Amino acid sequence: MSHYKPDPNKNVNLTIDGIAVTVPEGTRILEAARKVNVCIPTLCEHPDLCKRGVCRLCVVECDGRGKLLAACANDVWEGVNIVTNNLRILGIRKMIVELLLANHPQECLSCIRSTNCELQTLAADFGIRESPFRHDAADRRPPVIESETLVRDMNKCVKCGRCVEACQEVQTIRSINSSCRSIHYGISAPYHQSLAEGPCVFCGQCAAVCPVGAIYGHDQTAEAWIALNDKNCHTVIQIVPSLSTAVNDALDLPAGTVSPGVMITALKRLGFDQVFNSEIVMNAATAKENGELLNRIKNGGKLPMITVCSAGGIKFIADSYPDLSAHLSPCSQSQQMLSALARTADSSPITAITVSACIAQKFKYLRSAAHSPDGHDTGLTLTVSEIVRMFRQGGVNVAGLPEAPFDVFPGEAPPENKTNFENLRDIQEGIQKSEINLQGTKIKLLTVYGFAPARLIMDSIRKGECDASLVHIMSCPWTGGQQPCKNSN
Ligand code: SF4
Ligand code: SF4
Ligand code: FES
Incomplete structure (x- = not known):
């Protein structure tokens, strides 16, 4: 067992391809090389994961020794002379x-x-x-x-x-x-x-x-095209206005070319009957959840109430914490909410499509018949990449299209979400603590990023040690300050 514990306050001097560099003790060879603009090729290495040294593509020579070391898995040491690039190393990497x-x-x-x-x-x-x-x-x-x-x-x-x-x-x-x-x-x-x-x-x-x-x-553009070409089906789509920026980037257009209004026109050109603002659907879903939460607080229901960002959270509880399933909010996911809100005056079936940055949203897991979409309605989630593919397949040149407004839901406007967030504290180990004010009632909310911290919270609920009234489980882990939901491909 190794007792090596690097001291990040201590500096180490070394050379990389003859260039002198000073880095804190514990720095990997790969990182030290990047500091002097030397890019060693990698394959198994990933910035959010541990050192593993499996593929050996990043091998380097140290102090002229015959044995090669994986730059991604080994730390630098005082006085070492590292060579990242010679005929032997290039030949090995190529092979x-x-x-x-x-x-x-x-x-x-x-x-x-x-x-x-x-x-x-x-x-x-x-x-x-x-x-x-x-x-x-x-x-x-x-x-x-x-x-x-x-x-x-x-x-x-x-x-x-x-x-x-x-x-x-x-x-x-x-x-x-x-x-x-x-x-x-x-x-x-x-x-x-x-x-x-x-x-x-x-x-x-x-x-x-x-x-x-x-x-x-899984690419579901073919299913979307089938729905769009079905004359007996009313096909609606919801988008978050900010997704237009992701579409803009994916199409490699000058910043600001694709506004939410341009997205709406482009989606109508693909054949969507109506394009709705996801924020309104999410507000309606949150308002329903808030009502359920206040009801539980007043009438002694199961607390904390648990909400999830995707159906995977429901499966997680069903598989690993079935004894806590009564804590789950019974409210519908935003896809089903869209279907319900977009219900047309006639009774034609609805295909409700959501555009999301995250493939986790594609997964469907129904707790019971009560949580299935209305009888003959169907729904699917497309990622930003899929919608961009559809623009290309459908010959829609997004640049230069005029803007159009979002469609409004028939009947009553969905209720507004009047939640006020207070005291948002820093994220610690993937758990964000906040206090929200719901109609005068102060509520402790835990937002959990990823299933490792979710497990900690579920265990604390099981032991009766969780004092929050509301727990929201996000599927994606918080990765060092980057936004989660980056798994769209
Ligand atoms: S499936 Fe897993 S092990 Fe295989 S290439 Fe992808 S990440 Fe690597
Ligand atoms: S990383 Fe997530 S999606 Fe992939 S196998 Fe594990 S639980 Fe399933
Ligand atoms: S990148 Fe695979 S061993 Fe270093």
């Missing part, structure tokens, strides 16, 4: 990429990650057009669609282990792990079950960290 390609389906053209794949970028950077190693296409297993949310194509897995760590350590769900040995080594759920049969909550964090097209969000 690693060639070996990975030899075992990889040769179908970049049709891969969802094409142009956004770390292996493809490495192959291009090393000038590899063809792997000199034999490619055996006979073992190709078909990709598996999991609960209409994720696609797993293990033929493309480069065995970096990022997804396993995201699931096991970051989310503590432990749905997937490495399995088998040698050429059969891969990533799977226990006994090669489907993800839905195990504890998977379809948070999409495995897809968010996968460097290649081995795990990704």
Whole structure:
């Protein structure tokens, strides 16, 4: 067992490719190199995950010794002279990429990650057009669609282990792990079950960290086109106004080209009957939840009341804390709320589509018939990338379109959400504490980012130690100040 504990207040002097640099003790070779603008190629390394040193692409020479060290997994030390780039190192890195390609389906053209794949970028950077190693296409297993949310194509897995760590350590769900040995080594759920049969909550964090097209969000643009072309179906869509910025960026247009109004016109050109503002739907959902919460407080109902950002949170409680399921709010998710609010005067079926930045929103998990959408209505969630694909497929040139207003819901306007947030405190270990004022009643709210902190809170509820009245579980972990919900692909 190692007793090495770096002291971040102590500095270490070293050279990288002959350039002198001083960094705090405990700095990885990779980070020290970046400080002097030396970019060592990586594949298994990910800034939000632990050191692992699996792929060996980042190897460097230290003090001229024959043994190479993984720059992502080893810290610098006083006086070391590091070489990141010579013929030997380049040759090793190139061979690693060639070996990975030899075992990889040769179908970049049709891969969802094409142009956004770390292996493809490495192959291009090393000038590899063809792997000199034999490619055996006979073992190709078909990709598996999991609960209409994720696609797993293990033929493309480069065995970096990022997804396993995201699931096991970051989310503590432990749905997937490495399995088998040698050429059969891969990533799977226990006994090669489907993800839905195990504890998977379809948070999409495995897809968010996968460097290649081995795990990704299920593309539902074909289903959306079918709904749009069904003359008997009323197809509505809800968007958050701020998503227009993400669409703007995805289309690589000058800042401000795609405003919410331009998005509305573009979506109508695709054939949507009505385009609604998600904020109004969310306000209506929150107002309903607030009513349920006040009712529980006044009448001694189960507290804290638990709300979730996606259906994965409901499955998490059903799988891991079934004894606490009465704490869940019975209110509908925003997709079902959209369907109910958009109900037309005639009784044509509604397809309610939500655009979200997050693939976790695609997952549907119904607690009971009472939580299913109205009889014949259907719904699906498209990510920003999917909606951009639809603009391209439908030939809608978004730049220069006129603006249009959001549609208004028929009948009564949905109630406004009058929640006042107070005393928002810093996030600690993924848990944000706030106080909200609901019609004069002060309520303690815990917002929990990711399933690891959610487990802490659920355990405290079980022990009767949670003094909050409301707990909101977000599927995505808080990653060092970055916004969660970054798993759209
Ligand atoms: S979706 Fe989330 S819970 Fe399911 S395997 Fe991926 S990381 Fe694990
Ligand atoms: S599925 Fe993706 S993240 Fe998981 S080990 Fe394979 S390549 Fe890495
Ligand atoms: S990136 Fe360092 S070993 Fe994979």
